[in-house]
Amino acid sequence: MRNLRLFNIRSSAFVLRRSLHASPAADFPSEGPTAVDPPTLERLINNFCASGRLDEALSVFRRHVEGGAFRFRRGSCDGLLSGLAGDGRTEEAWILYAEMFRARIPSTVATFNVMIDVLCREGKMKKARGFVRQMEASGLHPTVATYNTLIRGYCSCGNLEEALEIMGAMNPDVHTYETMVIGFCKEGKLGEAAEQVKAMELAGFAPNVETYRALIDGHCENGELEAAFQWRDEMVQRGVGLAVSIYNPLVHVLFMRGRSGDADCLVEEMRGVGMDPDEVTYNILINGYCRGGNIEKAFDIYNEMHLKGIHPSQVTHTSLVYGLCKRGRVSEADNLFWKVAVEGFVPDIAMYNTLIDGHCVDGNMERAFEILGEMEGRKVKADGVTFNILMQGLCRLGRAEEVRKLLEEMKKRGVEPDHTSYNTLISAYSRRGEKKDLLKLREEMLGKCYNPTLLTYKALMEGLYKTKDGVRVDEVLSKLIDRGITPDAGMYLSSMEEIGDRE
Missing domain, CATH: 1.25.40 (Serine Threonine Protein Phosphatase 5, Tetratricopeptide repeat)
Known part of the structure; x- marks a missing residue:
């Protein structure tokens, strides 16, 4: 008996090793002395998910669930369900959830949380609340993560009243407060966002970089530069690590106010603390100088971007086309447009509109209509x-x-x-x-x-x-x-x- 048990353990381990290195899941044995036991099969599925091989994980699950010969345990497919949802494959996540239900695999809190999150991301808040009730009817209790998911969903929909109501019926954690701050900032309610920060601190939680990013973004969106810098200074005083994404909105607003010199100084400050500009920073700088009429400086930054190995995007090229057109250098804008198109960039509607506008302002309507025809030929509506x-x-x-x-x-x-x-x-x-x-x-x-x-x-x-x-x-x-x-x-x-x- 001991030898038979040892044989089964070894054969399961062999199947697991072979499965992780082989692509087709159809070779996995499902019967006889080399059948995979439940823990091994669950580890196999989880390992496939961890390595991003979701299709193979699905194949293993379906091979062994067919006919009901193999009984998966509670929670055994939560990793796969979460993997599909996290990868944006929500339709497949729903299909898997239905298959789990038909196979009578009991749902866990994690199972419900994944599906509630999917519904919240799709803005289906009534259905998400229905799943919470279904969860409770199954004898399971919603967790802080469950409530935080609902709050995030309501904040994304702009329904802050419902979000606050849920918050009042739970014990909030740092993520709850952070979500509410982000929600209020997104709606431009910056006073209420500041109140949430105070409540967060009274509850014993310290604002983190995400909290401060939301506050700085919110004030920058409103053009309230001084308030945005106050939050940035508070971050420094509290020792919260700064990030490039904190500097970017500040640089953008400085340009919008015509303070290009101060924007440059802020970028140098950023470099001084060991942070290199990212693609967003470069695009802000290029756009700022193009709108300010300094196309030469914009091209200098464009060249620096190339040297740093950061690939320009459509946003970058649209800004440069705009800058050239604004200076009346429409033929150069034309040349740049077609140069990047030949290099493999697919111009989008914003880039086409910018070039068409340049020719219209220049009075060259014939060329403007030609570009319209070329645009439609490339299936850009x-x-x-x-x-x-x-x-x-x-x-x-x-x-x-x-x-x-x-x-x-x-x-x-x-x-x-x-x-x-x-x-x-x-x-x-x-x-x-x-x-x-x-x-x-x-x-x-x-x-x-x-x-x-x-x-x-x-x-x-x-x-x-x-x-x-x-x-x-x-x-x-x-x-x-x-x-x-x-x-x-x-x-x-x-x-x-x-x-x-x-x-």
């Missing part, structure tokens, strides 16, 4: 921004009828015109003083539930002023005020001049 850019280019040249045709073409392609589209066309007709078309367009806008903006009314008034229709000018001005929009000085002046002409 024109969006509302593309059409608006082209319409504005035509409008600058006074080609109102072509603007109207483009608007109709836009509709045919299933791209819905927006405020910018209508404002551009109204402006085109306004320049020609075509009263009938102006008023018709205004009604079309209202019919589509687009409330005319200040720019709409300004264009209408300019067009009507050209037709010497003082009554209509006064009517437009009155409607503008009725809608709660404050006219600018030029609009009042147009109205006064029309009154003077009538007198």
Whole structure:
């Protein structure tokens, strides 16, 4: 008997070793003296999962679950379920969960937590709460991890009230507070985020780098640079390790405020503490200098990026194309665009729109439309921004009828015109003083539930002023005020001049 037991142990070990080095799981024995015992099979599946070989782990599970001859133990497939969910293969995770249910493999807290997390990531919060109730009905108790998952789900959906309600019914840990801080920052509620930090500290938890990153990002998004730097300084005082991702939003906001010198100093400070810029940092620097008109400095950083072995992205090249176009160097932008396309980059819609805009501003509508054709040839679909850019280019040249045709073409392609589209066309007709078309367009806008903006009314008034229709000018001005929009000085002046002409 002892020899038989020893033989089974050795044969199981042999199967496990062979399985880890062989790809096909179909060779694994399932019967006879070399059958794999449950612990060995579970280790085998877990080892496959740990090495990222999820398909082989699935194959092993299905081979041995078929027919019900092999009974998996509680929790034996949790690693596989978690692996599929973590790899973004959520549909397969649901299929596996159903297979586990049919095979009568009892669910554990971990099983439920994985599936609750999947539902929360998909924004299906009602179903996630239903799974918690199902978990409790199975005699299992939700853990802090379960509640934290729900809180993260509600915060991702912007439903902070539900998140706070769950938080109030549990014993929060550091991850709970961190999630709430991130949630409040994401919604721009920075005062509430700061309150959560205080509550975190009162509960005996110290804010970590993720907490501070959320706070700094939140204040940078709001343009509150001083507050963002205060949180950064607090990190330093408390000895919380700084990261490149802490510096990046600060550098970005400095550029947005036109403080490129301070942005450079901050990057040098970052280097001084042993942190090299990453791809995001380089893109911020290149974009900042391109928008500031310093295209030479942007290309210097672009070259440094190459030397450091950091590959430029579409974001990088789009910034450079924009910078060249802004300086009127549209032919160079064209050359760069096609150079990177030949090198294997697939330009996206943002990059195409940037180049089309450059040619439109340059007055080269023929080339702009050529690029539109090339873009569609590469299966990149024109969006509302593309059409608006082209319409504005035509409008600058006074080609109102072509603007109207483009608007109709836009509709045919299933791209819905927006405020910018209508404002551009109204402006085109306004320049020609075509009263009938102006008023018709205004009604079309209202019919589509687009409330005319200040720019709409300004264009209408300019067009009507050209037709010497003082009554209509006064009517437009009155409607503008009725809608709660404050006219600018030029609009009042147009109205006064029309009154003077009538007198």
